[in-house]
Amino acid sequence: MGTAFGSGIDRVMQRSRQFDELQIRMRACRACLEAGHSVEPPAVTQGKVDARIMTIGQAPGITEVEAGRPFNAGSGKRLFEWLAKAGIDEEWFRATQYMSSVTKCYPGRIEGGNGDRVPSRAEQKLCRPFLNEELALVNPALIIPIGRLAIELFFPKGKKLNEIVGTEMEVDGRWIVPLAHPSGASRWHQIEENRILIDNAIELIAKQFARIKPI
C-alpha cells in the first residue's frame, strides 16, 4: 500500500517537474525567429499543472509580455468581468488554473496597420507541439478557447462565431466552451445580439465550473 501511495506521489512530482521544464523550454524558444518570423519572445503563460480549467488565447500582446501574464490589460479586464458572472474570481483563477495561447510569443504590430499581427499558419505550426504538451500535462476538464484562432483548434474553420459562441462540445472527455475575444479592438462582442451569445457561453462555463468543482 505504501508503495502504491509512494508511486502516486512520484507521478505527481514527475508531472510537476515536466511542467516546470516545459515552461523553461517555452520561454527559451526562438524557433519562430530562427525561421524568419518577427515575434518577440519570451513565451507568456500563467498557471498550474493541476489546473482543471485552461484558457487558450490567440497570442500575447505587448502588455502581456511586460507583465508576464496572459490577458493582462483591457482584454483581460473584460474577460474576467465575463468570467465573474460564472462565479470565477480572477485572482483565484490566475493562481490556480492555466492560461496559454495558440502561439506563445508577441507577434508584433501589423505592418502599416492597427493592432497586433495574427500569427501565421507557419508560426502556429511551430508552436503547436508546445500546446500539445500543455494539454497532455495539464489535462484540463474544461478548455475555454478565446477568439477565432483558438476556437478553430476545435471547431470547423469558416464557421461563423455566431454559430459557435454559446455552444459547448465534448472532445475526448474534455468540455470545450468557446468565447469571443474580449479585445476592445473587436466589434463582435459589442453588438447587442452577440452579447446574448456571450451570456449563453458564460452560463455554460458556470455549469461546467459547478460540475468540475476545481476549488
Ligand code: SF4
Ligand atoms: S511563438 Fe512558440 S514556437 Fe514561436 S518562438 Fe515563441 S514559443 Fe517558440
